[in-house]
Amino acid sequence: MAAAPAELLREWESRQSKLKEEMIDHDTEDWEKAEGFRGLERVGGVDLSFIKGDEVNACAALVVLSYPDLEVVYEELQMVCLNAPYIPGFLAFRETPFLVEAVQRLQQKEPSLVPQVILVDGNGSLHQREFGVACHLGVLTDLPCVGVAKNLLWVDGLEEKILLKEKLKDLQEAGGTYPLTGSSGKVLGMALKSCERSTKPVYVSAGHRVSLETAVRLTHSCCNFRVPEPIRQADIRSREYIRKKSNGS
DNA sequence: GCGACAG
DNA sequence: ATCTTGTCGC
Numbered sequence: 001m002a003a004a005p006a007e008l009l010r011e012w013e014s015r016q017s018k019l020k021e022e023m024i025d026h027d028t029e030d031w032e033k034a035e036g037f038r039g040l041e042r043v044g045g046v047d048l049s050f051i052k053g054d055e056v057n058a059c060a061a062l063v064v065l066s067y068p069d070l071e072v073v074y075e076e077l078q079m080v081c082l083n084a085p086y087i088p089g090f091l092a093f094r095e096t097p098f099l100v101e102a103v104q105r106l107q108q109k110e111p112s113l114v115p116q117v118i119l120v121d122g123n124g125s126l127h128q129r130e131f132g133v134a135c136h137l138g139v140l141t142d143l144p145c146v147g148v149a150k151n152l153l154w155v156d157g158l159e160e161k162i163l164l165k166e167k168l169k170d171l172q173e174a175g176g177t178y179p180l181t182g183s184s185g186k187v188l189g190m191a192l193k194s195c196e197r198s199t200k201p202v203y204v205s206a207g208h209r210v211s212l213e214t215a216v217r218l219t220h221s222c223c224n225f226r227v228p229e230p231i232r233q234a235d236i237r238s239r240e241y242i243r244k245k246s247n248g249s
Numbered sequence: 250g251c252g253a254c255a256g
Numbered sequence: 257a258t259c260t261t262g263t264c265g266c
Binding site for chain 2: 147155
């Protein structure tokens with residue numbers, strides 16, 4: 001994969017800022033405001049898994065889980081060829097095209113199973129330009145999206161790493177949160193201790209058509225383990241698909 | 250000046 | 257993202 005020219009990055013930044021104009025940063029759905037998310041029945045999860053030494057070939061997964069039972073009611077696994085490199089801050093340009101296609105296939109094939117919200121493996125507003133992959137996918141599909149990252153993306157204004165690490169270790173009970181504040185003073189995301197047994201938090205941020213508060217509550221309510229079940233299932237199933245494929249079964 | 254940077 | 261099993265502990 002060739003290094004990305006500065007020209008391309010400027011082009012991508014420009015596309016992000018245009019799409020960002022269409023982003024909705026608050027709750028728009030009734031279930032988002034309802035007690036116990038009443039009215040929410042389907043939560044989607046997306047993820048990509050790769051072959052070990054392969055930058056190009058990947059398996060894109062879209063799963064839909066029932067809510068609140070968190071049982072898989074739909075899955076689509078599709079081998080795809082990635083054409084963009086991974087560059088921090090521009091993950092969406094590498095992964096989003098295939099996720100959008102998967103959503104569109106579902107909308108056409110089985111409209112009744114289209115998720116009411118998608119949990120995305122990566123960040124939403126917790127991003128250099130407050131427009132991570134969860135925002136990107138949300139705007140392109142106009143579906144509510146939440147960003148859940150397993151690792152912290154360094155964003156300008158976040159506290160010094162050492163200090164932040166201490167704060168994160170202080171998270172005691174499941175559901176505990178710690179705000180991640182950008183340089184403007186705005187809270188861009190929340191570190192969330194998503195389950196009792198996890199040492200390391202997940203990093204939740206709003207993608208599209210959700211408030212940060214709702215994003216955090218929803219993420220927590222989808223966690224049987226550290227990684228919320230929709231993303232975890234997309235992850236498990238896509239890497240299993242890859243594993244079988246590389247064996248030749 | 251360097252560190253720190255989703256997947 | 258990926259390379260990787262068992263193992264220690266609640």
